[in-house]
Amino acid sequence: MPKDPHSWQYSRRDMLGILGLGVAASALPAAAAPQFPKGAIIRTILKDLPPEALAGGATLFHEHLSLAPDFMRRWILNSRAVNPQAGRGNATPPELPAQSNLFMSDLDLMTDEVKAAAQEGVACIVDGGHADMGRSLDFLKQLSERSGMPIVAGGGFYSQPFYPPEISTWSEDQIVEQLVRQANTEPIGVFGEIGSWDVITDDERKVFRAVAKAHRETNLSIFTHTGIPGKSAMEQLDILEGGGVKPDRIVIGHLGNLVDPDVKVQKEICKRGAFIGFDRQGGPGDARQVPMVLALIEAGYAGNLMFSSDISSANQIKKNGGGGYAKTVTIWGKKLTEAGVKDETLHSILVDNPRRFLAFVPKKKRPSA
Ligand SMILES: [Zn+2]
Numbered sequence: 001m002p003k004d005p006h007s008w009q010y011s012r013r014d015m016l017g018i019l020g021l022g023v024a025a026s027a028l029p030a031a032a033a034p035q036f037p038k039g040a041i042i043r044t045i046l047k048d049l050p051p052e053a054l055a056g057g058a059t060l061f062h063e064h065l066s067l068a069p070d071f072m073r074r075w076i077l078n079s080r081a082v083n084p085q086a087g088r089g090n091a092t093p094p095e096l097p098a099q100s101n102l103f104m105s106d107l108d109l110m111t112d113e114v115k116a117a118a119q120e121g122v123a124c125i126v127d128g129g130h131a132d133m134g135r136s137l138d139f140l141k142q143l144s145e146r147s148g149m150p151i152v153a154g155g156g157f158y159s160q161p162f163y164p165p166e167i168s169t170w171s172e173d174q175i176v177e178q179l180v181r182q183a184n185t186e187p188i189g190v191f192g193e194i195g196s197w198d199v200i201t202d203d204e205r206k207v208f209r210a211v212a213k214a215h216r217e218t219n220l221s222i223f224t225h226t227g228i229p230g231k232s233a234m235e236q237l238d239i240l241e242g243g244g245v246k247p248d249r250i251v252i253g254h255l256g257n258l259v260d261p262d263v264k265v266q267k268e269i270c271k272r273g274a275f276i277g278f279d280r281q282g283g284p285g286d287a288r289q290v291p292m293v294l295a296l297i298e299a300g301y302a303g304n305l306m307f308s309s310d311i312s313s314a315n316q317i318k319k320n321g322g323g324g325y326a327k328t329v330t331i332w333g334k335k336l337t338e339a340g341v342k343d344e345t346l347h348s349i350l351v352d353n354p355r356r357f358l359a360f361v362p363k364k365k366r367p368s369a
Pocket of ligand 1: 062128
Protein backbone atom coordinates (compact mmCIF):
# COMPACT_ATOMS: atom_id res chain seq x y z
CA MET A 1 0.00 0.00 0.00
CA PRO A 2 1.22 3.54 -0.66
CA LYS A 3 2.09 5.44 2.54
CA ASP A 4 -0.64 7.97 1.93
CA PRO A 5 -3.57 6.28 0.22
CA HIS A 6 -5.50 9.54 0.30
CA SER A 7 -3.04 11.35 -1.99
CA TRP A 8 -2.88 8.26 -4.22
CA GLN A 9 -6.67 8.41 -4.58
CA TYR A 10 -6.43 12.02 -5.68
CA SER A 11 -3.80 11.28 -8.27
CA ARG A 12 -5.76 8.29 -9.57
CA ARG A 13 -8.85 10.46 -9.91
CA ASP A 14 -6.79 13.10 -11.71
CA MET A 15 -5.45 10.54 -14.18
CA LEU A 16 -8.94 9.22 -14.88
CA GLY A 17 -10.04 12.80 -15.45
CA ILE A 18 -7.26 13.33 -17.96
CA LEU A 19 -8.45 10.22 -19.79
CA GLY A 20 -12.00 11.52 -19.80
CA LEU A 21 -13.31 8.89 -17.37
CA GLY A 22 -13.44 10.49 -13.96
CA VAL A 23 -15.17 13.34 -12.20
CA ALA A 24 -12.76 15.88 -13.65
CA ALA A 25 -13.64 15.03 -17.25
CA SER A 26 -15.88 18.05 -17.68
CA ALA A 27 -13.01 20.29 -16.61
CA LEU A 28 -10.90 19.03 -19.50
CA PRO A 29 -10.53 21.62 -22.25
CA ALA A 30 -12.17 20.33 -25.40
CA ALA A 31 -9.33 19.27 -27.68
CA ALA A 32 -10.00 18.85 -31.38
CA ALA A 33 -11.40 15.35 -31.87
CA PRO A 34 -9.14 13.24 -34.07
CA GLN A 35 -10.33 12.67 -37.61
CA PHE A 36 -10.40 9.18 -39.10
CA PRO A 37 -10.65 8.18 -42.77
CA LYS A 38 -14.09 7.11 -43.93
CA GLY A 39 -14.58 3.41 -43.31
CA ALA A 40 -11.65 3.19 -40.89
CA ILE A 41 -11.86 0.62 -38.09
CA ILE A 42 -9.69 -0.68 -35.30
CA ARG A 43 -9.47 -4.46 -35.62
CA THR A 44 -9.61 -6.09 -32.18
CA ILE A 45 -9.36 -9.81 -31.75
CA LEU A 46 -13.13 -10.18 -31.17
CA LYS A 47 -14.55 -7.55 -33.54
CA ASP A 48 -13.86 -4.50 -35.65
CA LEU A 49 -14.58 -1.30 -33.73
CA PRO A 50 -15.18 2.25 -34.92
CA PRO A 51 -12.19 4.26 -33.59
CA GLU A 52 -14.64 6.46 -31.66
CA ALA A 53 -15.50 3.43 -29.49
CA LEU A 54 -12.09 3.68 -27.80
CA ALA A 55 -12.32 7.38 -26.94
CA GLY A 56 -12.95 6.65 -23.26
CA GLY A 57 -9.44 5.67 -22.17
CA ALA A 58 -5.82 5.04 -23.05
CA THR A 59 -4.83 2.61 -25.79
CA LEU A 60 -1.51 0.93 -25.01
CA PHE A 61 0.12 0.33 -28.38
CA HIS A 62 2.86 -2.13 -27.34
CA GLU A 63 2.34 -4.67 -24.56
CA HIS A 64 2.56 -8.45 -24.16
CA LEU A 65 -0.25 -10.59 -22.80
CA SER A 66 0.81 -13.93 -24.25
CA LEU A 67 4.35 -15.21 -24.73
CA ALA A 68 6.10 -18.60 -24.68
CA PRO A 69 6.97 -19.72 -21.12
CA ASP A 70 10.69 -19.43 -21.91
CA PHE A 71 10.45 -16.16 -23.87
CA MET A 72 12.21 -13.84 -21.40
CA ARG A 73 14.98 -16.33 -20.80
CA ARG A 74 15.66 -16.56 -24.54
CA TRP A 75 15.41 -12.78 -24.80
CA ILE A 76 18.04 -12.21 -22.12
CA LEU A 77 20.38 -14.88 -23.43
CA ASN A 78 20.20 -13.32 -26.90
CA SER A 79 20.67 -9.85 -25.44
CA ARG A 80 23.82 -11.00 -23.68
CA ALA A 81 25.17 -12.28 -26.96
CA VAL A 82 25.15 -8.60 -28.02
CA ASN A 83 25.90 -7.01 -24.66
CA PRO A 84 27.27 -9.16 -21.82
CA GLN A 85 25.77 -6.82 -19.20
CA ALA A 86 22.22 -7.13 -20.52
CA GLY A 87 19.63 -8.26 -18.02
CA ARG A 88 21.99 -7.90 -15.07
CA GLY A 89 20.33 -4.75 -13.71
CA ASN A 90 18.02 -4.61 -10.73
CA ALA A 91 14.88 -4.91 -12.80
CA THR A 92 15.60 -8.42 -14.00
CA PRO A 93 17.02 -11.27 -11.96
CA PRO A 94 20.38 -12.34 -13.38
CA GLU A 95 19.34 -15.95 -13.87
CA LEU A 96 15.78 -16.41 -14.96
CA PRO A 97 14.07 -19.75 -14.58
CA ALA A 98 13.26 -21.30 -17.95
CA GLN A 99 9.50 -20.94 -17.39
CA SER A 100 9.41 -17.34 -16.12
CA ASN A 101 6.68 -16.34 -18.61
CA LEU A 102 4.34 -19.12 -17.49
CA PHE A 103 2.10 -16.51 -15.80
CA MET A 104 1.02 -15.45 -19.30
CA SER A 105 -0.71 -18.81 -19.72
CA ASP A 106 -2.78 -18.35 -16.54
CA LEU A 107 -6.15 -17.08 -17.71
CA ASP A 108 -7.50 -16.28 -14.23
CA LEU A 109 -4.43 -14.31 -13.25
CA MET A 110 -4.23 -12.42 -16.54
CA THR A 111 -7.95 -11.62 -16.41
CA ASP A 112 -7.44 -10.01 -12.99
CA GLU A 113 -4.45 -8.02 -14.28
CA VAL A 114 -6.28 -6.75 -17.35
CA LYS A 115 -9.44 -5.89 -15.40
CA ALA A 116 -7.30 -3.86 -13.00
CA ALA A 117 -5.89 -1.95 -15.98
CA ALA A 118 -9.42 -1.12 -17.16
CA GLN A 119 -10.17 0.28 -13.69
CA GLU A 120 -7.12 2.51 -14.05
CA GLY A 121 -8.14 4.05 -17.35
CA VAL A 122 -7.00 1.64 -20.09
CA ALA A 123 -9.51 1.21 -22.94
CA CYS A 124 -7.55 -1.10 -25.26
CA ILE A 125 -4.30 -3.11 -25.26
CA VAL A 126 -2.23 -4.01 -28.31
CA ASP A 127 -0.36 -7.30 -27.98
CA GLY A 128 2.93 -7.02 -29.87
CA GLY A 129 3.62 -10.76 -30.08
CA HIS A 130 3.19 -13.26 -32.84
CA ALA A 131 3.73 -16.96 -33.44
CA ASP A 132 7.55 -16.80 -33.37
CA MET A 133 7.35 -15.37 -29.82
CA GLY A 134 4.96 -18.05 -28.63
CA ARG A 135 1.93 -15.74 -28.62
CA SER A 136 -1.38 -17.65 -28.58
CA LEU A 137 -4.27 -16.02 -30.45
CA ASP A 138 -6.66 -18.36 -28.70
CA PHE A 139 -5.43 -17.21 -25.29
CA LEU A 140 -5.83 -13.55 -26.31
CA LYS A 141 -9.41 -14.25 -27.44
CA GLN A 142 -10.32 -15.90 -24.15
CA LEU A 143 -8.64 -13.11 -22.21
CA SER A 144 -10.56 -10.44 -24.11
CA GLU A 145 -13.86 -12.32 -23.61
CA ARG A 146 -13.26 -12.88 -19.90
CA SER A 147 -11.93 -9.41 -19.06
CA GLY A 148 -14.02 -7.31 -21.46
CA MET A 149 -10.83 -5.54 -22.56
CA PRO A 150 -10.55 -4.90 -26.31
CA ILE A 151 -7.26 -6.48 -27.46
CA VAL A 152 -5.54 -5.85 -30.79
CA ALA A 153 -3.34 -8.76 -31.89
CA GLY A 154 -0.11 -8.12 -33.78
CA GLY A 155 1.17 -10.05 -36.77
CA GLY A 156 4.52 -10.51 -38.46
CA PHE A 157 7.96 -11.84 -37.57
CA TYR A 158 9.95 -10.57 -34.59
CA SER A 159 13.72 -10.39 -35.15
CA GLN A 160 16.74 -12.46 -36.19
CA PRO A 161 17.20 -14.65 -33.06
CA PHE A 162 13.47 -15.51 -33.04
CA TYR A 163 12.76 -16.03 -36.75
CA PRO A 164 11.58 -19.41 -37.95
CA PRO A 165 14.50 -20.98 -39.86
CA GLU A 166 12.64 -20.59 -43.20
CA ILE A 167 13.10 -16.80 -43.14
CA SER A 168 16.66 -17.01 -44.43
CA THR A 169 15.67 -19.23 -47.38
CA TRP A 170 12.34 -17.57 -48.25
CA SER A 171 12.39 -14.84 -50.88
CA GLU A 172 11.00 -11.42 -50.03
CA ASP A 173 7.80 -12.27 -51.91
CA GLN A 174 7.38 -15.55 -50.04
CA ILE A 175 7.54 -13.59 -46.79
CA VAL A 176 4.97 -11.12 -48.14
CA GLU A 177 2.73 -14.11 -48.91
CA GLN A 178 3.08 -15.36 -45.32
CA LEU A 179 2.29 -11.92 -43.87
CA VAL A 180 -0.74 -11.38 -46.09
CA ARG A 181 -1.98 -14.87 -45.25
CA GLN A 182 -1.76 -14.01 -41.54
CA ALA A 183 -3.80 -10.87 -42.15
CA ASN A 184 -6.38 -12.69 -44.25
CA THR A 185 -6.87 -15.70 -41.98
CA GLU A 186 -6.34 -14.32 -38.46
CA PRO A 187 -7.95 -11.25 -36.87
CA ILE A 188 -4.67 -9.35 -36.50
CA GLY A 189 -5.03 -5.59 -36.28
CA VAL A 190 -1.47 -4.37 -36.88
CA PHE A 191 1.97 -5.59 -37.96
CA GLY A 192 4.20 -5.51 -34.86
CA GLU A 193 6.45 -5.78 -33.23
CA ILE A 194 8.73 -6.00 -36.26
CA GLY A 195 12.31 -5.88 -35.10
CA SER A 196 15.97 -5.54 -35.72
CA TRP A 197 17.70 -7.23 -32.80
CA ASP A 198 21.03 -5.36 -32.90
CA VAL A 199 22.40 -3.59 -35.98
CA ILE A 200 19.88 -4.61 -38.64
CA THR A 201 20.79 -7.84 -40.50
CA ASP A 202 20.16 -8.80 -44.14
CA ASP A 203 17.33 -11.14 -43.12
CA GLU A 204 15.77 -8.35 -41.05
CA ARG A 205 16.05 -5.93 -43.99
CA LYS A 206 14.26 -8.51 -46.11
CA VAL A 207 11.47 -8.84 -43.54
CA PHE A 208 11.10 -5.05 -43.28
CA ARG A 209 10.80 -4.77 -47.08
CA ALA A 210 8.23 -7.59 -47.04
CA VAL A 211 6.24 -5.90 -44.25
CA ALA A 212 6.09 -2.70 -46.33
CA LYS A 213 4.67 -4.69 -49.27
CA ALA A 214 2.22 -6.53 -47.00
CA HIS A 215 1.09 -3.16 -45.63
CA ARG A 216 0.25 -2.05 -49.16
CA GLU A 217 -1.88 -5.18 -49.63
CA THR A 218 -3.67 -4.98 -46.26
CA ASN A 219 -3.45 -1.37 -44.98
CA LEU A 220 -2.35 -2.63 -41.54
CA SER A 221 -0.13 -0.16 -39.64
CA ILE A 222 3.35 -1.14 -38.43
CA PHE A 223 5.24 -0.76 -35.16
CA THR A 224 8.87 -1.74 -34.71
CA HIS A 225 11.43 -2.95 -32.18
CA THR A 226 14.92 -1.44 -32.16
CA GLY A 227 17.92 -2.82 -30.28
CA ILE A 228 19.31 -0.73 -27.41
CA PRO A 229 19.97 2.17 -27.90
CA GLY A 230 17.64 2.75 -30.84
CA LYS A 231 19.98 0.94 -33.24
CA SER A 232 19.08 1.12 -36.95
CA ALA A 233 16.03 3.30 -36.20
CA MET A 234 16.58 5.55 -39.23
CA GLU A 235 17.21 2.59 -41.52
CA GLN A 236 13.95 0.95 -40.38
CA LEU A 237 12.06 4.09 -41.37
CA ASP A 238 14.01 4.38 -44.64
CA ILE A 239 13.13 0.80 -45.64
CA LEU A 240 9.44 1.13 -44.75
CA GLU A 241 9.01 4.52 -46.39
CA GLY A 242 11.06 3.34 -49.36
CA GLY A 243 8.56 0.48 -49.64
CA GLY A 244 5.67 2.90 -49.96
CA VAL A 245 4.42 3.11 -46.36
CA LYS A 246 3.28 6.57 -45.30
CA PRO A 247 5.17 7.65 -42.17
CA ASP A 248 1.97 8.25 -40.19
CA ARG A 249 1.31 4.49 -40.37
CA ILE A 250 4.61 3.68 -38.64
CA VAL A 251 5.85 3.71 -35.04
CA ILE A 252 9.62 3.36 -34.67
CA GLY A 253 9.82 1.67 -31.28
CA HIS A 254 11.93 1.72 -28.12
CA LEU A 255 13.34 5.20 -28.77
CA GLY A 256 13.23 6.07 -25.07
CA ASN A 257 16.29 3.80 -24.90
CA LEU A 258 18.19 6.25 -27.07
CA VAL A 259 18.99 8.64 -24.24
CA ASP A 260 19.90 12.03 -25.67
CA PRO A 261 18.88 15.35 -24.10
CA ASP A 262 18.85 16.89 -27.60
CA VAL A 263 16.59 14.08 -28.92
CA LYS A 264 18.22 14.44 -32.35
CA VAL A 265 17.19 11.11 -33.90
CA GLN A 266 13.74 11.30 -32.30
CA LYS A 267 13.15 14.77 -33.78
CA GLU A 268 14.34 13.70 -37.20
CA ILE A 269 11.87 10.80 -37.23
CA CYS A 270 9.02 13.03 -36.01
CA LYS A 271 9.91 15.60 -38.66
CA ARG A 272 9.39 12.95 -41.31
CA GLY A 273 5.91 12.35 -39.92
CA ALA A 274 6.30 8.97 -38.21
CA PHE A 275 5.42 8.14 -34.61
CA ILE A 276 8.11 7.35 -32.06
CA GLY A 277 7.66 4.91 -29.20
CA PHE A 278 8.46 5.69 -25.60
CA ASP A 279 7.28 2.22 -24.86
CA ARG A 280 9.08 0.78 -21.85
CA GLN A 281 7.62 3.27 -19.40
CA GLY A 282 6.61 3.13 -15.76
CA GLY A 283 10.02 1.98 -14.53
CA PRO A 284 13.57 3.07 -13.75
CA GLY A 285 14.14 4.56 -17.23
CA ASP A 286 11.44 7.20 -16.77
CA ALA A 287 13.62 9.79 -15.05
CA ARG A 288 15.88 10.22 -18.07
CA GLN A 289 12.99 10.09 -20.52
CA VAL A 290 10.72 12.75 -18.97
CA PRO A 291 13.00 15.62 -20.13
CA MET A 292 13.24 14.05 -23.60
CA VAL A 293 9.46 13.95 -23.91
CA LEU A 294 9.21 17.55 -22.64
CA ALA A 295 11.70 18.62 -25.32
CA LEU A 296 9.70 16.84 -28.03
CA ILE A 297 6.42 18.39 -26.90
CA GLU A 298 8.14 21.79 -26.76
CA ALA A 299 9.33 21.26 -30.35
CA GLY A 300 5.74 20.65 -31.46
CA TYR A 301 5.83 16.85 -31.75
CA ALA A 302 3.13 15.79 -29.25
CA GLY A 303 1.21 14.37 -32.21
CA ASN A 304 4.06 11.93 -32.92
CA LEU A 305 4.46 10.45 -29.44
CA MET A 306 3.29 6.97 -28.50
CA PHE A 307 3.47 5.61 -24.94
CA SER A 308 3.35 2.04 -23.65
CA SER A 309 5.24 -0.23 -21.26
CA ASP A 310 6.07 -3.44 -23.21
CA ILE A 311 5.26 -5.66 -20.20
CA SER A 312 6.98 -8.99 -20.65
CA SER A 313 8.15 -10.26 -17.28
CA ALA A 314 6.53 -11.43 -14.07
CA ASN A 315 7.99 -8.73 -11.81
CA GLN A 316 5.96 -6.08 -13.68
CA ILE A 317 2.49 -7.42 -12.86
CA LYS A 318 0.36 -6.27 -9.94
CA LYS A 319 0.20 -9.66 -8.28
CA ASN A 320 3.99 -9.55 -7.86
CA GLY A 321 4.09 -5.93 -6.66
CA GLY A 322 4.73 -4.34 -10.06
CA GLY A 323 2.91 -1.42 -11.62
CA GLY A 324 0.66 -3.62 -13.77
CA TYR A 325 -0.63 -3.09 -17.29
CA ALA A 326 -1.82 0.47 -16.59
CA LYS A 327 1.56 1.74 -15.44
CA THR A 328 1.96 3.81 -18.61
CA VAL A 329 -0.98 5.83 -17.27
CA THR A 330 -0.64 5.55 -13.50
CA ILE A 331 3.15 5.86 -13.14
CA TRP A 332 4.56 7.39 -16.35
CA GLY A 333 1.55 9.66 -17.00
CA LYS A 334 1.64 10.94 -13.46
CA LYS A 335 5.35 11.81 -13.77
CA LEU A 336 4.64 13.79 -16.95
CA THR A 337 1.79 15.65 -15.26
CA GLU A 338 4.09 16.51 -12.36
CA ALA A 339 6.70 17.72 -14.86
CA GLY A 340 4.17 20.16 -16.29
CA VAL A 341 2.67 18.38 -19.30
CA LYS A 342 -0.81 19.78 -19.83
CA ASP A 343 -3.82 17.51 -19.30
CA GLU A 344 -5.09 17.93 -22.84
CA THR A 345 -1.65 17.11 -24.29
CA LEU A 346 -1.38 13.93 -22.24
CA HIS A 347 -4.93 12.98 -23.15
CA SER A 348 -4.24 13.40 -26.86
CA ILE A 349 -1.08 11.26 -26.64
CA LEU A 350 -2.63 8.43 -24.59
CA VAL A 351 -6.11 8.37 -26.13
CA ASP A 352 -5.96 9.90 -29.62
CA ASN A 353 -2.51 9.13 -31.08
CA PRO A 354 -2.82 5.33 -30.78
CA ARG A 355 -6.29 5.40 -32.37
CA ARG A 356 -5.02 7.53 -35.28
CA PHE A 357 -2.18 5.03 -35.68
CA LEU A 358 -4.28 1.84 -35.48
CA ALA A 359 -7.35 2.93 -37.47
CA PHE A 360 -7.26 1.58 -41.03
CA VAL A 361 -9.57 0.94 -43.94
CA PRO A 362 -9.49 -2.83 -44.55
CA LYS A 363 -8.88 -4.00 -48.09
CA LYS A 364 -10.63 -7.32 -47.47
CA LYS A 365 -13.43 -8.59 -45.28
CA ARG A 366 -12.52 -9.45 -41.69
CA PRO A 367 -11.35 -13.08 -41.47
CA SER A 368 -14.10 -15.20 -39.93
CA ALA A 369 -11.70 -17.20 -37.72
ZN1 LIG B 1 7.70 -5.92 -27.10
